[in-house]
Amino acid sequence: MTKKPSYVLEAENITINFGGLTAVNDVSLQVPFESIISIIGPNGAGKTTFFNCISGFYACDKGTVFFQERPINGIPTDEIANLGISRTYQNIRLFTNMSVIENVLIGQQPRLRSTCIDTIFQTYRNRREEKQSIQKACNLLDFVGLGAYADDVANNLPYGAQRRLEIARALGNNPHLLLLDEPCAGMNPHETSAMIELINTLRSQLKITIVLIEHDMKVVMNISDSILVLDHGEKIAQGTPDEIQSNQKVIEAYLGSGTENLVEKYSKRKADKRKLD
Amino acid sequence: MKTILTKSSKFGVVAGIILIFSEMINLSSTLAEILEKLFTGGIATKDVIIPFYMGLVTGLIVFFTTFAFLKKQKSDRKNSFLHGLAAAIIISLVSGSLISVLNIILGSYLEKGKDVRVYLEALSPDVIRAFLFQTDVRHAVMNYFLSTFLGSMTALILFWLSQKTNQPAKTIRGLARLKEKIQVGRIFERYPAVKTISILLVIIAILTLPLIVNAYTISVLGIVLIYAIMGLGLNLIVGLSGQLVFGYVAFFALGAYTFGLLTAPKPFGIEMNFWLALLISLVVAGIGGFLIGLPIMNLRGDYLAIVTLGFAEIVRILINSNLMADYTGGPQGIKNIGQPIQPSIFERYFGKPLEDNVWFLYLIIFVFLLILYAAFRLQYSRTGRSWEAMREDETVAQACGVTTSSYKVLAIVIGAAIAGAAGALYASRNTYTGPSEYAFMVSVNALAVVVVGGMGSIPGTLLGAFIIKGLPELLRDLENYRMVVFGALLIVMMIIRPEGIWPVKRRKLSVAPESIEVLKEDLKP
Numbered sequence: 151m152t153k154k155p156s157y158v159l160e161a162e163n164i165t166i167n168f169g170g171l172t173a174v175n176d177v178s179l180q181v182p183f184e185s186i187i188s189i190i191g192p193n194g195a196g197k198t199t200f201f202n203c204i205s206g207f208y209a210c211d212k213g214t215v216f217f218q219e220r221p222i223n224g225i226p227t228d229e230i231a232n233l234g235i236s237r238t239y240q241n242i243r244l245f246t247n248m249s250v251i252e253n254v255l256i257g258q259q260p261r262l263r264s265t266c267i268d269t270i271f272q273t274y275r276n277r278r279e280e281k282q283s284i285q286k287a288c289n290l291l292d293f294v295g296l297g298a299y300a301d302d303v304a305n306n307l308p309y310g311a312q313r314r315l316e317i318a319r320a321l322g323n324n325p326h327l328l329l330l331d332e333p334c335a336g337m338n339p340h341e342t343s344a345m346i347e348l349i350n351t352l353r354s355q356l357k358i359t360i361v362l363i364e365h366d367m368k369v370v371m372n373i374s375d376s377i378l379v380l381d382h383g384e385k386i387a388q389g390t391p392d393e394i395q396s397n398q399k400v401i402e403a404y405l406g407s408g409t410e411n412l413v414e415k416y417s418k419r420k421a422d423k424r425k426l427d
Numbered sequence: 428m429k430t431i432l433t434k435s436s437k438f439g440v441v442a443g444i445i446l447i448f449s450e451m452i453n454l455s456s457t458l459a460e461i462l463e464k465l466f467t468g469g470i471a472t473k474d475v476i477i478p479f480y481m482g483l484v485t486g487l488i489v490f491f492t493t494f495a496f497l498k499k500q501k502s503d504r505k506n507s508f509l510h511g512l513a514a515a516i517i518i519s520l521v522s523g524s525l526i527s528v529l530n531i532i533l534g535s536y537l538e539k540g541k542d543v544r545v546y547l548e549a550l551s552p553d554v555i556r557a558f559l560f561q562t563d564v565r566h567a568v569m570n571y572f573l574s575t576f577l578g579s580m581t582a583l584i585l586f587w588l589s590q591k592t593n594q595p596a597k598t599i600r601g602l603a604r605l606k607e608k609i610q611v612g613r614i615f616e617r618y619p620a621v622k623t624i625s626i627l628l629v630i631i632a633i634l635t636l637p638l639i640v641n642a643y644t645i646s647v648l649g650i651v652l653i654y655a656i657m658g659l660g661l662n663l664i665v666g667l668s669g670q671l672v673f674g675y676v677a678f679f680a681l682g683a684y685t686f687g688l689l690t691a692p693k694p695f696g697i698e699m700n701f702w703l704a705l706l707i708s709l710v711v712a713g714i715g716g717f718l719i720g721l722p723i724m725n726l727r728g729d730y731l732a733i734v735t736l737g738f739a740e741i742v743r744i745l746i747n748s749n750l751m752a753d754y755t756g757g758p759q760g761i762k763n764i765g766q767p768i769q770p771s772i773f774e775r776y777f778g779k780p781l782e783d784n785v786w787f788l789y790l791i792i793f794v795f796l797l798i799l800y801a802a803f804r805l806q807y808s809r810t811g812r813s814w815e816a817m818r819e820d821e822t823v824a825q826a827c828g829v830t831t832s833s834y835k836v837l838a839i840v841i842g843a844a845i846a847g848a849a850g851a852l853y854a855s856r857n858t859y860t861g862p863s864e865y866a867f868m869v870s871v872n873a874l875a876v877v878v879v880g881g882m883g884s885i886p887g888t889l890l891g892a893f894i895i896k897g898l899p900e901l902l903r904d905l906e907n908y909r910m911v912v913f914g915a916l917l918i919v920m921m922i923i924r925p926e927g928i929w930p931v932k933r934r935k936l937s938v939a940p941e942s943i944e945v946l947k948e949d950l951k952p
Contacts, residue, residue, distance in 0.1 A: 205826065231828035245819035248812070249933040255809070256816045260828035262809050266837060269808040270801050280808070284936055286949055292940030300937035323828055324950050355943065356950050 155219040158183055158327050158359045159204065159235075165212035166199055166383075173199040175383040176213075181327070186353055186360045188370045190394075191380035192403060197363045198240060198331060200380065204361075205237045205329055206230040218326070232260040236320035237329035240363070242312045246305040250296060250315055253304050254287040257322025287322070294318045294348060310341040314348065321356070328352065330362035334369050346372055371395070379403065435496060435514035439521025442492035442575075446485060446526040453549035454908055456557045459484045478560035482570055485526070486578030493518050493582035508587065515579040523575035527568040534564035637788040645784050647900045649856060652791045653849050655892035658876035659802045659885065660845030665874065666883035667811055668838035669818025671732040674739025675846055675873050680865040681715045682708040682847030683854035684746060684755060690765030690855070694754060701767035705794075705851045712847020713840050720836035727821070739870060747862035760861025764854050791852055798845055802885055805841070807934060814838055815883065846873075872896070879920065881927025890929050 159181040166174040174196040181187050189197045202208045204215055206227040214221050217233055225233075236257070245253050262283060268276035291297050294314040299307060307315060313333060320328055333349065334342045346369055352358050364370050370377060371391040379387040379394060381403040387394060394400055401413055449455040459480040466480075493515050500510070533555050536543050543550045559567040615622040637645060657679060664672050685708035689699045699707075723734050746755045755761065766783070767790060774780045781789070805811050813834050816824040825831045854860040872895055880891025899913050920928065 207822075207826070227822075227826040228828050228830045231826060237826065239823070243820055243823045245816045245823070247819060248815055249936070251936045252812055252815075252933070255812055255936075256824065256827050256829065259809070259813060264809060266805060266808075266810045266841070269810055270804050272804065276808070283809075285938055285941065286946075287936075288938050288940045289943075289946045289949065291937075293943060293946055297937075297940055301933065301935045303933060319827065321950065356947060358950075 157181055157216075158218060159361070160216040160219075161200075161204065161213065162216070163213040164200065164203055164210045164215065166196075166203055166208060166210050173383050174203065174210075174380075177378075177380065177383075177385045178213075179378055179388075181359060181361055182375075184353055184357055184359055185375045186349065186362070186373050188374040188377045189361065189363045189380060190365070190367075190370055190377060194382075195380040196383040197380055199383075201237070201329055201331055201361075201363060205235055228260075231323055234324065234326040235329065236323055236325035236327070238313070238316040238320055238331055238333065240331040240335065242309075242316055244304045244312060244315060244319070246303075248304060249300070250302055250304050250307065251284070251287050251291065251300040253315055253319050254290055254322055255283055257319035258283050258286065260323040287318075290318045290321050291315075293321075295344075310337055310344070313337070313345070317348070317352075321352075321358075325358060328358050328360045330360060330364075332363050332365065334364060334366045342366060342369060345369070349373055431510055431514055432517065435517040436521050438492055438496040438514075439518040440525065442489050442518060442522035443525025445488055445492070446522060447529050449488070450526070450529060450558055451547055451549070453554055455484045455488075456481070456554055457908060459557070476557040478562075478570065481557060481560055482574035482577075485571060486574040486581070489519060489522055489575045489578035490582045492522070493579040494586055497582065497586045511583050511587065515583040516576075519572070519575040519579040523572040526575070527571050530558055530567050530571065531564055534559055534567065538564075633792060634789075637785045637792075642784060645788050647897060649784075649788055649791055651892050651896045652788075652795050653853050653856070654872065654876055654896045655889050656791075656795055656798055656849040656852070657846055657873045658880070658888040658892050659798055660842040660849070661873050662877050662883065662885065662888045663802065663805065663814070663845070664838050664842040666877050666881075666888075667806060667818065668814035668835060669821075670835060670838065671728060672735045672839065672842070673732040673870055673874070674735035674737070674742075675842075676865050676867065676869040677719075677735070677739040677742040678712045678715055678843035678846035679850040679853070679869060679873075680742050680746060681843075682712040682850030683860045683864075684761070684850075685711040685847070686851035686854045687761035687764045687860045688754065691761045691763050693762070694756070698765060701765060701855065704765070705848060708851040709844045709848045712850065713844035715847075716840040716843025717836060719843075720839040723839075724832045724835055736867075736870075739865075739867065743862060743865050746865070756861075758862060760859060760863075761854075762859050764858045764860060766855055766858060787856055791856070794848060794852060798848065799885070802845075806883075806885060810834070810837070818883075875917070879917065879927060881930040884927060884929050884931035887927050887929035887931070891927075894928070 157180045159179070161177065161179045164174055164177045165172065177196075177200060179187070189200065191197050199208065203210045206222065206225055206229075209224050214223055216222070217230075217235060220233075222230060222233065222235075245256060248256075262279055264273070264276040264279045288297065288300060291300050294317055296307075296311055296314055296318065299311060299315075304312070304315060317328075317330070317333070330349070334345050337345060349360060349362070350373060353360060374391055376388065377391060377394045378385060379397070379400050386399045386403060387397045389397070396417065398410075398413075401409060405412070446455070449458075456476055459476050462483060463477055463480045496514060496518060497511055500514075533543060533550070537552060537555050537559070542552070543555065560570045562570075615625075637648070640648070657675070660678075661672070661675050664670055664675075686704050688695055689697050689704040689707060690701070692698060719735065719738050723731055726734060745751055747758055749757060751757070766787065769780055769783075769786045773786065780786075813824065813829045816827065816829055817831055817834060821831055853864075876891040876895045877888055878891070879887075879894055880889070881887030898916070899910065902912055924930075
């Protein structure tokens, strides 16, 4: 590579319409290498739609998405996976009747080369690749803490484990960019803190760039380098967690207008708390 | 008390109607005949059914009804013996009087010398005599009351015993425990030698089978195996990749006709070598699969089923039409299709050449084993897993990097090629192929093979082939009722085990993980 691109992902002026409804309106986002970016916003703000656009599920009506300076508009999802973008889903979508390890093996699909002819005749390439991919799948499962469940049926896993399995599956194709859609939804505090830890390790150990949607503010404020706030399909703010916390527009989007006093009180209390610490 | 009266008489009416219905279509006497054959070891007294077995059938029907009634009662009722007794007596009385009325009518007709067959085809005088227990009406009525009473009393006693000792629950638990103890899979895992030996034994059994069974069994085995081959192919399409293909017979016909045209003296007179022709018909069916696969690449579920259904009809009508009659022989089909020449090895080993049908069965077994091997390889590989992922969730599979459109076509091509091989074998075995053999029913049967056995399960498919094509032959004793009984068995089976008889089990694949450093190295883009 002659020159390293400055961003993993750049979305420029993305607009998506569903009939007369503008779900996402003129949103731009730059994702630097090895960063964790969160997208937040009230329900129906267009977060998942934006996500689906990046991962190729929807084509955007206006604007361009660049992945490592390569436009990826209108490319089918399997090719996007080939390029190195993986994602998880808001409502967990595993291959429920397959075993845990098989789920992770499917995730490695873009990296495998053996064909069905190889398979029938058991060529050297097929055997080597099968062995390597199973080893890698086990490593991945061990990494997310599901090593013991490898041969169970995916459907029988507890909820939190299913979320982790989705991440392990997404890691299978050596992604540069991992899109997590509400990774902590429906988790108890214990599971949530484990998930935060996992996401942090993904970045620090495996050098993966992460974009995530999350409602749990504890998670968002804890791990994000930068936060993008959407409301009614429009970008209303972007900045560090601290900036977002004190942003009037964001507070209005979440709590409604006329809450200035409340906010003042809250920030005062928070400042006091900091002093005490 | 009043509720038990109405409820149990309702059940009595049900039992009575079942009795009357099965008498009117002559089912109960057929059943009696089978029971008689079973117990007397096949030495049936000619044409005359022993009264005891008639009573046994009647009693059994009432037995099951009473048992069902007792089981349905609420728990406090269940424990009251008096309630049960009253119910059993009412059921036996009601059903007994219903069946008696029918027999009094039939008996009076018989005494007057009138023929009931004008109204009810199945009831010949001989049959009515069997229903009258070979005696007069008065004794017959007594016999009916006796057998219904005994039937319901047995049900009551057995039910009571099972309630008191809890025996059935214990037995089931014991069986489950036994199953846990004897896990064949675990034994195989621990002692690989046992696995090898048992596989060898099965192979030896398969290889000696054609030599020891009679010609009829050989022909049944042949058709079962051809359906098993088709099932393996369709299993790839429906069971693994999850595409509902209804017109599977089209590929079967393509293979059969290609083979026929290549080996028959008419119309082309090519008379090609068997193996080469088999290979070509496999390829031609595969190409057919590819062509039909292209337009339906992006269809799902029901649409796909209808498109393939249409395709199958087009193929069937084309081979039947005047348009193609010069090539396909139209309704007459293709005759004198070539059969393979027996290699001289058999003659050297057995002293004389094998009989044609035995030799052909070996051939089918050989092709079957080849395809079985390929199917196993495909299923437990990257390809098979991708198909299964597509079946589970097509959108997510594609987002994981599975090129769904090409995998769909691949599944159809391979499945079609396998059907082509089955068709070629079928045509060669019959030395004839005609349009009437490729009716829609063949597709339905092939689909039933896959569904009954268990979607996506290879051993299930084999079992399904035996059930769909073999069981109707075993049920031959039931004569006209075999298809009814067969249908009923299928329904019961799908209710009890909707996942199929031998559902697929996931293979254990996991190995010990390595350190995180390896993973870091691995995940470097």
